[in-house]
Amino acid sequence: MEGAEIYSAPGFLSHTHCHHIIGLIDGVASPSRLVDEKDWDGYRTSFSGDVDPRDTVVRALDERLAALTGIAPGHGESLQGQRYNRGEYYHEHWDWFDTEAPYWLRESRNGGQRSWTAMVYLNAVDEGGSTDFVHLGLKVAPSAGSLLIWNNALPDGSPNPLTMHAARPVLRGVKYVVTKWFRARPWN
Numbered sequence: 001m002e003g004a005e006i007y008s009a010p011g012f013l014s015h016t017h018c019h020h021i022i023g024l025i026d027g028v029a030s031p032s033r034l035v036d037e038k039d040w041d042g043y044r045t046s047f048s049g050d051v052d053p054r055d056t057v058v059r060a061l062d063e064r065l066a067a068l069t070g071i072a073p074g075h076g077e078s079l080q081g082q083r084y085n086r087g088e089y090y091h092e093h094w095d096w097f098d099t100e101a102p103y104w105l106r107e108s109r110n111g112g113q114r115s116w117t118a119m120v121y122l123n124a125v126d127e128g129g130s131t132d133f134v135h136l137g138l139k140v141a142p143s144a145g146s147l148l149i150w151n152n153a154l155p156d157g158s159p160n161p162l163t164m165h166a167a168r169p170v171l172r173g174v175k176y177v178v179t180k181w182f183r184a185r186p187w188n
């Protein structure tokens with residue numbers, strides 16, 4: 001869309017595979033952390049955890065995301081699951097790293113900036129839980145198996161401020177997503 005590269009692919013993942021990954025997330029989820037851990041209490045209240053990269057469904061998803069984006073699999077971080085219970089959210093943010101922050105020294109040596117974000121919604125939420133791109137007027141409601149993918153960068157590689165987004169509070173039900181962040185260079 002105008003201002004940012006954002007694509008969606010409804011029905012990208014089968015309902016069976018969505019359920020399988022939800023089970024994996026429930027097994028590993030613990031309170032989400034932010035890369036920058038100071039003074040951000042309450043900015044993100046979901047639960048997260050990396051899903052087992054050796055799981056066959058996870059491996060197949062990894063391979064499909066690499067094939068779809070054309071980005072070498074080695075640039076992708078491990079797939080991370082998120083669960084939002086009722087009332088949980090993630091306030092407005094960008095997915096790229098703040099190059100002024102102390103953690104940047106570590107991240108710059110470990111793949112550098114986050115370029116593309118690929119997120120699969122694993123279930124539909126009864127009410128709330130949309131992903132809102134606040135500068136673009138785009139609100140994406142969760143739907144089981146649909147993929148949302150966007151480029152956090154501009155064509156010259158610098159961060160695109162228009163990609164600011166938020167996960168709105170879940171009002172009824174639970175929300176599950178699984179996300180892969182691709183780096184500018186090989187990760188890990």
Ligand SMILES: O=C(O)CCC(=O)C(=O)O
Binds near residue numbers: 082090130167
């Ligand atoms: O859950 C969502 O809708 C968005 C999550 C998100 O923006 C993130 O984890 O970086």
Ligand SMILES: [Fe+2]
Binds near residue numbers: 093094095
């Ligand atoms: Fe995000």
